[in-house]
Amino acid sequence: MSTLERLAVLADGAKYDVSCASSGVNKQNKGGIGNSKSFGICHTWSADGRCVSLLKLLLTNYCIYNCHYCINRNQNDIPRASFTPREVADLTIQFYRRNYIEGLFLSSGIERSPNHTMERIYQVLDILRHEYHFYGYIHVKVIPGADPALVNKTGLLADRMSINIEQPTEQSLKLLAPQKTLPVLFAPMNQINNQMTQNASERKIFRHVQKFVPAGQSTQMIVGASKDSDLSIIKATETLYNRFQLKRVYYSAYVPVNEGPNLPALSTSPPLLREHRLYQADWLLRFYSFKADEIVNEQSPFLDTDFDPKISWALRNMQLFPLEINQASYEELLRIPGVGVTSAQRIILQRRLGNISYNHLKKMGVVLKRAKYFITCQGCYYGGIPAESALVRQALAPVAKPVQLCLF
Amino acid sequence: MDYLYDGSFDGLLTSIYYSYYEQRAQGIYPEASYQFNMFTPSTVIQSDPVLAARVYDAIDRKISVYSLMQIYYVYLSNNTAKENLILKYLQLGFQLGPKIDSIHSHPEVLPIRQTAKKVSFEAERFLGLLRFTDTRSYLYSALEPDHNILILLADHFADRLAGERFIIHDKKRSLAIICNKKDWYLSDFSEEAAIPDSETEQLYQELWAKYFTRISIENRKNKKLQSHFIPQRYRHNLVEFRKSELL
Numbered sequence: 155m156s157t158l159e160r161l162a163v164l165a166d167g168a169k170y171d172v173s174c175a176s177s178g179v180n181k182q183n184k185g186g187i188g189n190s191k192s193f194g195i196c197h198t199w200s201a202d203g204r205c206v207s208l209l210k211l212l213l214t215n216y217c218i219y220n221c222h223y224c225i226n227r228n229q230n231d232i233p234r235a236s237f238t239p240r241e242v243a244d245l246t247i248q249f250y251r252r253n254y255i256e257g258l259f260l261s262s263g264i265e266r267s268p269n270h271t272m273e274r275i276y277q278v279l280d281i282l283r284h285e286y287h288f289y290g291y292i293h294v295k296v297i298p299g300a301d302p303a304l305v306n307k308t309g310l311l312a313d314r315m316s317i318n319i320e321q322p323t324e325q326s327l328k329l330l331a332p333q334k335t336l337p338v339l340f341a342p343m344n345q346i347n348n349q350m351t352q353n354a355s356e357r358k359i360f361r362h363v364q365k366f367v368p369a370g371q372s373t374q375m376i377v378g379a380s381k382d383s384d385l386s387i388i389k390a391t392e393t394l395y396n397r398f399q400l401k402r403v404y405y406s407a408y409v410p411v412n413e414g415p416n417l418p419a420l421s422t423s424p425p426l427l428r429e430h431r432l433y434q435a436d437w438l439l440r441f442y443s444f445k446a447d448e449i450v451n452e453q454s455p456f457l458d459t460d461f462d463p464k465i466s467w468a469l470r471n472m473q474l475f476p477l478e479i480n481q482a483s484y485e486e487l488l489r490i491p492g493v494g495v496t497s498a499q500r501i502i503l504q505r506r507l508g509n510i511s512y513n514h515l516k517k518m519g520v521v522l523k524r525a526k527y528f529i530t531c532q533g534c535y536y537g538g539i540p541a542e543s544a545l546v547r548q549a550l551a552p553v554a555k556p557v558q559l560c561l562f
Numbered sequence: 563m564d565y566l567y568d569g570s571f572d573g574l575l576t577s578i579y580y581s582y583y584e585q586r587a588q589g590i591y592p593e594a595s596y597q598f599n600m601f602t603p604s605t606v607i608q609s610d611p612v613l614a615a616r617v618y619d620a621i622d623r624k625i626s627v628y629s630l631m632q633i634y635y636v637y638l639s640n641n642t643a644k645e646n647l648i649l650k651y652l653q654l655g656f657q658l659g660p661k662i663d664s665i666h667s668h669p670e671v672l673p674i675r676q677t678a679k680k681v682s683f684e685a686e687r688f689l690g691l692l693r694f695t696d697t698r699s700y701l702y703s704a705l706e707p708d709h710n711i712l713i714l715l716a717d718h719f720a721d722r723l724a725g726e727r728f729i730i731h732d733k734k735r736s737l738a739i740i741c742n743k744k745d746w747y748l749s750d751f752s753e754e755a756a757i758p759d760s761e762t763e764q765l766y767q768e769l770w771a772k773y774f775t776r777i778s779i780e781n782r783k784n785k786k787l788q789s790h791f792i793p794q795r796y797r798h799n800l801v802e803f804r805k806s807e808l809l
Contacts, residue, residue, distance in 0.1 A: 161769055165776040182721060189722050196791075197690040198802055200778035203787025207690070210777065245769070251701065251723070252694045254770050254801070409781045424781055503664040510667075517667035 160235040161245075167215040167226050168261055171318070171374065172406045176207040176256040176291040178369030179313050186287025188250060188257075190313065195256050208259035208293060209249055213237055213274055217263030221320070221331040223379045225411045226263045236265070239277035247286050257291030257313070258282070264297060272300035272308065279311040291369075296342045298334060305342055306349065306366075314369040314401070317342050322390035326380035329416050340398075346371050347398045370401035377432060378425040379408040379417060385455035388435055392446040395439065405432045431457040438463055441495055442488045460552055465491045468528055472543045475528040476535055480509055492525030512536055524550065564604040566593040567645075571637050573609035574645060575617040578652060580607060590645035625655040628663050635678035638710045647673050685714035691792070692719075692730065693801050696763050700727035705799055706734045713748055715739065720746045771805035 155163075177194030196205040212226070214236035220227045237245075246258045260278060264271050275294055282288040293314040296305055309315055317339055321327040324336050346367055353366035373394060375387060391403045407424035410417065435457060438444040442464070449463050450456070458466045468475065468491050477486055479501060487498040497519040504510055504518070512531040516522055527537040527546045539545050565580060565587045567573035574590065581587035593606055621630045633648045641647065647670075654670045655662045665671055684707055692715070694701040701723065712732050716739045719730065723741070730739040731751055738751030797803040 157765075158769060158772055162772055162776050165773050169777050169779055183724050185724070187723065187725065189718075191689075191718075193686075195686075195690045198774065198800065199788050199791040200774060201785060201788055202778045202780075202782040203784040203791070204778070204782075205791070206774070206777060209773070248766050249770060251726070252696065252766065252770070252801075253690075253692050253703070253719075256690070407782075409779055426782065500666045504666060507661060507664055514667040517672050 155235055157241070157245075160237060161211075163233050163235040164212045164215060164237060165210065167212045167263070168210045168259070170225065170406065170409065170411075171210060171259070171261060171295075172204075172404045173259070173293065173316060173372055173374060173402070174205050174207050174210075175314075175372070175402065176293075178401055179291070181289050183289050184287075186289055187247065188288050188290035190257070190289065190291045197253070197255055207256045208291065209246055209255045209257070210259040211237070211242060211245075211261070213239070213242065213260060213262035213271070213278070214265050215263045216265045218266070219264055219331070219333050221334070222412060222414045222417055223320075223330055223376055223408060227412065230412065239274055239281060242278045243281040243286065246282060246290075247288065250288070250290055257293070259293045261295040262297070268297040268299035269301050269304060272297045272304045276304060276308045276311075279308060283311045293369075296346070298338050298342060300342070302342070302345050305345060309346060309349065309367045310364050312367060314371060315346055315367050316372045316374070318374040319390070319394070320374070320376055321380055322375055322382050322387045323380075326382055330379060343371065343373070343394075343398045343400075350399075371398070372400055372402040372404060374404040374406055376408050377405050377429050378422075383450075383455035384428070384432065384435070384457045385450045385452070387432060388439075388446045388450055391436060392439060403436060405429050405436070427459055428457070431459065431463060435463045438467075443485060461547075461550065462491075464489075465524065465550060469543050469547050472541060472546070476530045476537075476541050477528065478533070479515065479529050479531050480505060490525055490528045492521035492523065492528070494519070564588055564596070564602050565590045566596050566604055566606045567591075568593060568607075568609050570609055571634065572611055572614040573607060574637060574648065575614035576609045577607045577645075578649060579610075579613040579617050581649065587649060590649055592645070621652065621655070624659060625652075626660045626663055629655055632674055632678045635681040636674055638714070639677045639681045640709050641677050644677065647677065681709045681711060682714075684709050685711040688715060689718055691796055691800065693799065694728065696760070696766075698760055700729060702729050702731070704731045704733050706795075707732065710735060710737075712737055712739055716741070716746050716748070720744070767801050767805055771802050774802035 175194050176190070177192055179190050180192040181190040183189045194207060196207045198206045200206055215226045216234050216236065217226045217228055220229055225232065242260065249255045250257070260275055262271050262275060279292060279294065282292065292312050293316065294308060294312045296315050296317045298317060319339050320331060320334070327334060327336060349366050350370070353363065356363045357365070375390070377387065394400050394403055407426050407429035408418065409424045410420045410422050413420055435449050438449060439446065448467055457463055461469070468489070477490060484498055484502055487493055487501055488495065500518040501510060504514070509532055512534070515531065527541055527549065535541070539549060563585045565577040567577045567590060569592045577587060577590045588602060596604065598604065618630070633651065636644050636648055650670045651674045662671060666675060688705060688707060688711060692703050692705060694703045712730060715730060719728065720741050725743055727743055728741050732738065736750060736752040738749055739746055740749055
């Protein structure tokens with residue numbers, strides 16, 4: 155197979171991995187090629203609107219595992235291909251020089267054993283970092299079950315590592331990926347987290363200690379392949395953030411690629427709205443200091459499809475509103491629907507110099523269409539209707555799209 | 563009195579100096595595009611690096627580095643009223659001092675913030691959307707940005723591609739960043755570089771275009787979202803959009 159054909163096959167196999175970030179680490183070029191910016195740089199956007207920042211590639215799509223949801227499972231009859239570590243390194247450098255990409259995202263099917271695959275991933279990083287002196291971004295997949303020593307030496311060369319947890323609960327993992335278990339996935343996560351903490355404290359004493367996974371670790375869950383509720387997904391997410399200090403948890407709306415008794419039918423379309431709502435909930439956890447219990451609970455284990463999770467929370471807690479913009483604390487401001495991190499900071503800054511009027515708010519980036527029912531400004535309420543849950547819910551409800559009447 | 567300047571940042575700062583120490587400026591305009599009128603007298607300002615440096619230092623000391631950066635970004639924008647926005651902003655800034663950085667919604671401040679944001683956003687966008695072609699002797703890149711962002715890209719690429727010769731060419735303004743392995747300079751540049759496309763260069767362009775088409779998931783197709791991130795006007799300089807129709 156030509157390089158072109160193999161690239162097509164191995165990009166195909168990697169595209170269902172949603173992580174795309176190239177952020178979290180600032181690196182200067184120290185006599186080689188490349189640097190990294192902590193804000194991350196997107197280089198292009200594909201036809202599905204997703205950002206392309208890294209060359210996302212499988213080293214091989216041969217795999218001994220048979221995870222039901224995965225396109226590369228061994229029982230699938232698909233074209234198979236492999237790259238050598240040197241080919242991947244050369245491709246990365248040539249793409250990088252032309253500014254097509256910000257770095258490499260390397261994953262792999264498991265061809266023989268976890269150790270064999272992890273070793274080959276390490277070889278790619280070894281060539282890139284030591285031969286080409288590449289200072290760009292590298293994200294690698296940790297192969298569950300690989301020797302901790304291998305994970306360690308790979309982590310010293312990578313910027314970010316991830317282990318996909320795939321399913322939020324042990325039961326659905328057993329159903330869909332019978333060869334994987336949560337403890338096997340958690341072991342390397344725990345190892346990476348411990349070593350990152352240890353590395354950070356060592357670097358305080360010895361400045362020249364090599365950094366270990368400086369951009370942290372992330373993971374991914376598939377949404378919609380099993381029957382798990384949003385409650386279990388958000389609970390699992392919160393646990394992952396607290397227990398392993400993950401930088402990100404990604405959600406991937408399941409795109410049916412295989413047929414199977416435990417899987418949704420091939421004609422099912424990916425639950426994109428659900429994925430979107432989960433990302434919104436994830437932001438509430440990470441930047442708005444919400445707890446999982448506040449977002450979903452046993453009574454309503456699924457996120458509202460009509461409203462974003464912050465509005466849903468506010469509508470359930472109308473007794474806390476309306477809040478006075480000129481007096482609310484930063485944490486309170488963040489809980490107002492329509493007020494984001496940026497506008498909350500602007501409000502705090504500008505408040506020191508004088509009262510903020512209703513007209514100022516729009517210019518600060520507050521979405522008054524939503525916020526007006528939840529705030530007072532210099533004592534005045536601008537919502538126009540009483541601030542009661544049912545009425546506000548009605549006012550904020552999405553308008554149904556008009557449909558053309560048709561006789562046939 | 564209208565002040566006319568030569569279009570340089572120094573010229574703009576010199577005009578502001580004269581507005582404070584000679585006669586107050588009603589407006590500042592670039593000399594090249596100024597429309598004379600019968601009612602407002604105008605005078606041409608010779609840009610003076612010493613006077614400009616004094617204004618520059620005064621902004622840094624009496625207002626803030628942040629404000630200095632903001633007005634530089636606005637100066638790089640394609641906003642036709644930018645000189646007057648900057649003049650009014652600085653008049654307020656010299657009254658208020660660093661406090662001006664906190665009053666986002668003020669009518670003299672908001673347009674500066676909005677314009678500066680557009681410029682910095684586009685500069686950041688082009689850190690990713692630039693495409694180099696390897697001509698064997700150097701890397702060449704052509705772009706047509708809305709704002710004059712070239713200078714904001716230079717340090718980033720000089721560090722990233724240390725050890726390479728490259729040219730980043732703004733075709734709209736006939737300017738280019740030219741970097742000779744280490745140091746870079748900004749220069750007038752209008753020649754349409756005839757790029758001898760080598761075979762390996764063709765191969766990598768094809769590989770990239772192929773990769774680009776394969777990475778998107780058919781069931782999630784969303785062209786509208788894609789155009790939101792990459793407007794049509796940027797696309798003819800991007801390999802993946804030029805080539806992917808062929809594949």
